[in-house]
Amino acid sequence: METLPQLPEDIIVNILSRxxxxxxxxxxxxxxxWLSLISDPQFAxxxxxxxxxxxISQRVLLISEPLESAACEASDDDLDDASKLIFELKYPAAMKKTPDSVELVNAWLDLGGSCDGLICVVFNDERIFLWNPTIREALELTKLGPFDPKGTFSYGLGYNCSTDDYKVVRVARPSPAVASNETEVEVLELKTNFWRRIQGLKSGIEIEGEGIFLHGALHWLASRQTGPKKFYVIVAFHMVEEKFYVVVPIPDNIKESRHDLLVLGISGDCLCLFDGCGYGTVLEAWLLxxxxxxxxxxxxxxxxxxTLQGLEYWGNALCYTKTGKVVIDYDGRKLVWYDPKEKTxxxxxxxxxxxxxxxxxxIESLVSPHCCLLTSRHNDKDI
Incomplete structure (x- = not known):
């Protein structure tokens, strides 16, 4: 029997990468x-x-028990079929109390953003993990130093193209009970797995939520105190230069009384702003x-x-899809796909x-949280 001709390696790589x-x-x-190829960081x-x-690779991870993942860009048919819309995943052993336990290392969990399929997970503002739920790999980072436990913390995860490395940023602001009001900013580069303190934010600027990575920078919604008035702007942290800068003020049409109902998001290559999250009576979306x-x-x-079906208590817009739908988290209990054009x-x-x-x-990816550590160790051996 005649054997089939072997495809050139570059064609195989091109097909598999899709x-x-x-x-x-x-x-x-x-x-x-194939095992070697698919496991190669360059192929990732x-x-x-x-x-x-x-x-299509963009998804919403529902961190709960069981751990589930839903497709953001689901078609109308998929939204009617749970088997196509959502699938179950498993937590990595590194994030459990014991490898065989069903409990995570701590019940108090916060998120520090996502980048290239990696999610930054923070337990009790002490233990931080980089986690790729798709390939079920997690890496615990070096623990942070002590800070005011009653302070507020914001995290962000992004990629530094100049060093081919991922960075985690923590912005910590002390509680009013502490004499100092200095905001502390710390950065960890994955290749070194070491936290270092850098210059903080200017006085009067307070950021909220998790950082959104776009165009080589982390972005946060921030309030800026100017005299008795407070203005809201979008600030960014440049991953290469490690400096904060103001990107743009929020739209003038958004009333001051609604500023606490804003959530920053992303749509394609653009920043977007959702107004009316939480307990707002009107939900709006703005695209920069x-x-x-x-x-x-x-x-x-x-x-x-x-007019939105399913809303019972609190709602938070998660993303605006390419098909023009908004994925909304309703009180941590339901997901809603709203089509503003069809009003369905x-x-x-x-x-x-x-x-x-x-x-x-x-997004689903093959990027391992260990990739930069492995690269760093490999380079050390070559020296």
Whole structure:
């Protein structure tokens, strides 16, 4: 029997780089060369570049028990079929109290953003992990030094293209009871796994929530105190220069009384702003079409919250999809896909044994949290 001709390696690599991660994990079993190829960090970068062109890889991780993942860019048919919309994952052993335990290392969990398929998970503002839920790998980072336990903390995870490394940023602000009001900023580079303190934010600027990585910088919604008035702006932290800067003020149309209802997000290559999150009566979305240009803020839609099916208590917009839908977290109990053009919504209630789930928007990737550490150790051996 005549054997089939062997495809050139570059064609095989090109084909494999376009496949979903779940199939690539299975294909590792085909042969040792394929196992080596798919496990190669350089192939992970190639696959990541392909994934970023295709927003289908964007998902919402529902951190609860069981751990589940839902497709952001789900079609209308998929929204009616739970088997296509969502699948179950498992927590990595590194984040459990013991390898065989069902409990995580701490019940108090916070999120520090996501980048390239990695999610920054913070337990009790002490233990920090980088976690890729798709390949079920996690790495615990060096512990942070002590800080005011009643202070407020914001985290961000981003990529430094100049050093091919990931960075975690923590911004810590002491509580009013502490005499000093100095904001402390610390940065960890994954290759060194070492925290170092850098220059903090200017006085009067307070950031909120987790950092959004875009255009080589981490972005936060921030309040800026100028005399008796407080203004809201978007600030960014440049991953290479390690400096904070103001990107743009929020739209003038957003009333001051609604500033505490704002959530910063991302849509494609643009920043977006959701107004009316929490307990707001009106939900709006704004898109910054041109980075750094205030006049480019464009309102995408405005809808009365009472018209959205499934809303019971609190709601938070998670992302604005390429198909024009908004994925909304309703009180940590339901996910809603709202189509503002058609004025329709579909609700999904996950299997949740906890009181609520913690959502994290991420993309599926092969990027390992150990990748930069491995690269660093390999380079050390070469010297």
């Amino acid at each position: 496949l979903p991660v779940k199939y690539l994990i299975q294909l590792k079993c085909v042969s040792k060369p 970068k190639l696959h990541l570049a392909q994934s970023k062109k295709n927003s 079409k041109e980075y750094g240009v205030k006049s480019s803020w464009t309102r995408l839609f405005s809808v009365q919250r009472e 919504s579909k609700t999904f209630t996950p299997r949740n044994e906890w009181v609520w789930f913690q959502p994290a928007v991420y």
